[in-house]
Amino acid sequence: MAHVNQFVNDLDELFRKRTYWLRSKIGLKIPGQPPKITKIFIDKGILNLQERASYALANKLAKTEFKKYTHKKKAWHVKGHGVDEKKKVFEKWFIKEFPNLKSCVYVFWKNKKCIYVGRTGGGGSRPSSHFIKFWFKDVNRIDIFLSISASQTPKLECLAIHHFEPVRNKKKSATKKWTKECPLCALHKNIEKELRKIFKLR
Numbered sequence: 001m002a003h004v005n006q007f008v009n010d011l012d013e014l015f016r017k018r019t020y021w022l023r024s025k026i027g028l029k030i031p032g033q034p035p036k037i038t039k040i041f042i043d044k045g046i047l048n049l050q051e052r053a054s055y056a057l058a059n060k061l062a063k064t065e066f067k068k069y070t071h072k073k074k075a076w077h078v079k080g081h082g083v084d085e086k087k088k089v090f091e092k093w094f095i096k097e098f099p100n101l102k103s104c105v106y107v108f109w110k111n112k113k114c115i116y117v118g119r120t121g122g123g124g125s126r127p128s129s130h131f132i133k134f135w136f137k138d139v140n141r142i143d144i145f146l147s148i149s150a151s152q153t154p155k156l157e158c159l160a161i162h163h164f165e166p167v168r169n170k171k172k173s174a175t176k177k178w179t180k181e182c183p184l185c186a187l188h189k190n191i192e193k194e195l196r197k198i199f200k201l202r
Contacts (some may be wrong), residue, residue, distance in 0.1 A: 094124030
């Protein structure tokens with residue numbers, strides 16, 4: 001609820017700054033210097049509100065969508081010495097747990113800190129391909145979420161990135177025309193669209 005209240009407060013503050021000139025013209029005395037309404041100002045306001053929306057909704061949306069569109073979750077605790085042995089142990093475990101895998105999201109953890117989020121439409125070789133990366137030495141657990149449909153997987157991956165905030169993901173989830181859109185990304189687009197209209201510059 002705190003993030004929702006902060007979103008509303010930030011939106012109200014943005015509106016007050018945008019309408020400063022109008023309120024001052026009718027004689028309202030407003031302390032301080034008049035704000036400069038520029039493209040940078042609007043862009044910063046949009047980004048801030050998108051972040052507030054993420055903080056407010058990411059957890060709820062992720063829980064709801066994962067409950068609907070995944071039907072199995074398994075955790076693998078990193079075992080073995082050296083990259084080759086760890087890959088071998090992991091891929092053997094993966095085949096045993098997911099013999100008929102079609103699509104899944106995987107999440108790498110260091111205790112409670114999310115390191116990386118990814119997805120695959122094949123076997124365990126995709127998650128294990130990250131074992132050679134320098135940051136993998138910090139990973140001690142991998143969560144696998146089996147998706148009910150390949151079309152849902154990019155959306156689930158994107159929501160996991162929003163919710164878990166992995167430190168090693170550089171880009172948002174890639175999507176294709178036939179895949180489902182992340183509801184939080186859709187909200188971000190609508191926030192930007194509405195604010196561009198409300199705070200349109202002359």
